Amino acid sequence: MAQVKLQQSGPELKKPGETVRISCKASGYTFTTAGMQWVQKMPGKGLKWIGWINTHSGVPKYAEEFKGRFAFSLETSASTAYLQISNLKNEDTATYFCMRWDYDGGFAYWGQGTTVTVSSGGGGSGGGGSGSGGSDIVLTQSPASLAVSLGQRATISCRASESVDNIGISFMNWFQQKPGQPPKLLIYAASKQGSGVPAGLLASGSGTDFSLNIYPME
CATH class of the missing domain: 2.60.40.10 (Immunoglobulins)
Incomplete structure (x- = not known):
């Protein structure tokens, strides 16, 4: 393939x-x-x-x-x-x-x-965008930062301002981004693991409320 x-x-x-x-x-x-x-x-x-x-x-x-x-x-x-x-x-x-x-x-x-x-270099007026309001979904994660000891489980929550469910699928994805690297897909459709993602991740949720649990590796 x-x-x-x-x-x-x-x-x-x-x-x-x-x-x-x-x-x-x-x-x-x-x-x-x-x-x-x-x-x-x-x-x-x-x-x-x-x-x-x-x-x-x-x-x-x-x-x-x-x-x-x-x-x-x-x-x-x-x-x-x-x-x-x-x-x-x-x-x-x-x-x-x-x-x-x-x-x-x-x-x-x-x-x-x-x-x-x-970059304007030596000039350029730029100008600001006016924006059009709109109804984009807002995602709020908590906590904003998290420090855990080795061997402890970490849990991250995410709440959407409105449901992200459609045609029977929860369009919630979790990504990991390390400094200097592009984002890596961890979880898609709320609970499915991405390709090549190691064990130790468990995600769940639907509608507006979701969570990601990161378990210590044996």
Whole structure:
């Protein structure tokens, strides 16, 4: 079986007002059998979901915050998805990841990430985004940080501002991110373990309330 891989384009340095296009080339599977999602990781902050595109129909869906300047497109014959950001602003400086979505709630395969740096250099007015309100779901984790001794169990809770259940699936995923590395999928669809995840993780929940238990390894 061919190895699934998502290869993204290299880093970009842009000025405010310019446009950037990031590519994500898929290999190892039939491109149109899985959706493509995009997320943003700003320095020192968590992941933000930008949206996704149906690779079969070409229909995109965007989070409210990213509607307008962010656009998805496809080159199906080349098994490639694109994220284009127009009228760049300083606050668009971030690393952007593409993720294969298997329609069962899983994101087992990620691109390596593309870092976009927006710098005015010697000028540039920038300008602030107005925002459009919107109804994006807010996830609140607790505790914000946790220190445990070796051999102890750690429990993390996550509450959504509204239900994340749809078509019988809880679209809640847990990720681990180590410094200098892209996020790694641990749990998808609320309780299913991602590929290559070691034993010792137990997740549960539905609707708005979820938990992740990390048990000590024997």
